Each structure stands twice: as structure tokens, then as C-alpha cells.
Amino acid sequence: MSERSDDAIAILGGTGDQGLGLALRFARAGRPVVIGSRVADRAHAAADLVRAAAPGAQVEGLENPAACGRARIVILSVPFEHTAATVKGLREALAPGQIVVSMGVPLASAIGDSAARLLGVWQGSCAELVASLVPDGVAVVSAFQNVSAHRLRNLEEEVPCDVIVSGPAEARRIVMGLCPLVPGLRAVDGGPLSNARVVEGITALLIGMNIRYRVPEGVGIRLTGLPEDAARGSGRPAP
Numbered sequence: 001m002s003e004r005s006d007d008a009i010a011i012l013g014g015t016g017d018q019g020l021g022l023a024l025r026f027a028r029a030g031r032p033v034v035i036g037s038r039v040a041d042r043a044h045a046a047a048d049l050v051r052a053a054a055p056g057a058q059v060e061g062l063e064n065p066a067a068c069g070r071a072r073i074v075i076l077s078v079p080f081e082h083t084a085a086t087v088k089g090l091r092e093a094l095a096p097g098q099i100v101v102s103m104g105v106p107l108a109s110a111i112g113d114s115a116a117r118l119l120g121v122w123q124g125s126c127a128e129l130v131a132s133l134v135p136d137g138v139a140v141v142s143a144f145q146n147v148s149a150h151r152l153r154n155l156e157e158e159v160p161c162d163v164i165v166s167g168p169a170e171a172r173r174i175v176m177g178l179c180p181l182v183p184g185l186r187a188v189d190g191g192p193l194s195n196a197r198v199v200e201g202i203t204a205l206l207i208g209m210n211i212r213y214r215v216p217e218g219v220g221i222r223l224t225g226l227p228e229d230a231a232r233g234s235g236r237p238a239p
């Protein structure tokens with residue numbers, strides 16, 4: 001992989017819990033994966049780990065800006081408090097036509113308060129903050145906030161969770177298509193990006209439930225009453 005590929009998925013901060021979990025799952029499903037890090041050695045080490053767990057997989061580890069250039073889909077997997085600075089630092093590396101996936105959650109733990117509470121974000125959500133910072137022509141889609149890193153990394157088990165995907169219609173459809181690569185995940189059409197504020201809030205709620213019900217593996221969500229083919233999207237433009 002040296003050119004930008006539509007098939008590849010870049011995961012910035014893919015050395016951490018959630019990003020590495022997604023990298024493992026996508027690589028196992030046969031998608032080329034590029035792991036981004038602030039430090040090349042950490043990216044290489046994470047790529048080695050993924051290769052060991054997914055023999056034959058096409059996996060590369062690069063510094064974040066270079067990783068950005070390799071894939072149409074770029075997943076941001078850095079803590080909320082470092083999101084704005086990270087995106088600002090990547091503006092030159094992002095190009096029109098790319099899709100940035102925001103899965104950040106503005107948990108109050110960012111300011112030393114509880115991870116079961118949410119911080120207010122001026123733009124409405126972490127995803128809308130990201131959308132306010134990317135260059136023109138780059139689409140931002142919100143997804144994967146309610147999926148537990150612990151469950152992603154346990155490759156022996158499915159990940160039972162619905163993934164509410166919000167953002168511009170075409171980019172949203174493309175990101176919804178990533179969900180079935182992880183056994184157990186189902187994509188649900190979450191409409192416009194402004195709905196990300198609701199989805200991000202659910203994560204704080206789930207973290208509280210993990211504590212109250214003592215589920216370190218992570219509680220997930222399942223929506224009921226949707227049509228059988230919900231995972232393909234509503235087919236309707238965002239209202």
C-alpha cells in the first residue's frame with residue numbers, strides 16, 4: 001500500500017484500546033488497515049500485533065499524517081481532549097473526498113470528573129467539533145461510540161451491539177458498510193451528524209451501567225422494531 005486506497009481503513013491513534021480493537025477486526029475481515037500514531041515505532045509495533053492476530057492481513061503502521069494519506073476512510077481514535085489539536089494537525093494531510101469517522105465521546109473524565117458524565121461541547125458533539133475543523137470536501141461521519149474496546153479485542157467472541165451511524169448520506173452509507181465486518185455489529189442509519197450528540201451521550205450512560213451492573217466487558221445497545229434490512233440504511237436522505 002503506497003497510494004491512497006478506497007478499500008483501506010486508516011485508524012489514527014490505532015495503537016490504543018479502541019483503535020487497535022477495530023484494526024484487529026477489520027484486518028481479520030480482509031480489509032487493508034493502516035495504523036496511525038504520533039510515533040512511528042508505536043505504529044509499527046501495533047501493526048506487528050495485528051499481523052500476528054490476522055496472518056496474511058495487509059497492515060501498515062505509519063505516523064498519523066502519512067496514515068491519513070493512505071486511505072479514503074480515516075477513523076479518529078484519540079481521546080476527546082486531544083481531538084481538536086489532532087485534527088488541526090492533519091488538515092494538510094486530508095483531501096476532498098475523504099471520510100473522517102469520529103468515535104470520540106466528550107466524557108467528563110477529560111477534566112478529572114466521572115467517565116459516566118458528558119461534557120458540553122460548543123458545536124454540539126465531538127463529531128460536530130471534528131466537522132468544524134476538517135477541510136472543505138472532507139465528510140465527517142459519527143460511529144462506533146457505543147462499542148466496547150474490550151469486546152472488540154476479544155477475537156473469540158462476537159460484539160453484540162448496534163452502531164448508530166450519522167452524517168452526510170453517501171459517506172454515512174459507506175461507514176455503515178464497515179459494521180458487518182465485525183461479527184455481531186449491526187449498522188443503524190442515524191441520520192444527520194447533529195444526532196451524534198445523542199449517540200455520544202449513550203456512551204456515558206453505558207459506562208455508568210458497566211459500573212452498576214459490574215460488566216467490565218462493556219454493555220452494548222440493541223434497537224428493536226427496525227426492518228430486517230435496517231443495516232443497509234433507510235434509503236432516505238437525512239431529515
Ligand SMILES: NC(=O)c1ccc[n+]([C@@H]2O[C@H](COP(=O)([O-])OP(=O)(O)OC[C@H]3O[C@@H](n4cnc5c(N)ncnc54)[C@H](OP(=O)(O)O)[C@@H]3O)[C@@H](O)[C@H]2O)c1
Nearest residue numbers: 013015016017018037038077078079082104105145148149
Ligand atoms: N475504549 C473504549 O471502550 C471506547 C469505546 C467507544 C469509543 N471510544 C473512543 O475511541 C477513542 C479512543 O479511545 P481509546 O480508549 O482507544 O483511547 P486511548 O487508548 O487512551 O488513546 C488512543 C490513542 O490516542 C493517542 N493519543 C494519546 N494522547 C494523544 C495526544 N495528546 N494527541 C494525539 N493522540 C494522542 C495514542 O496514540 P499514539 O501515542 O500512538 O499517538 C493512543 O494510543 C476515544 O475518542 C474514545 O472516546 C473508546
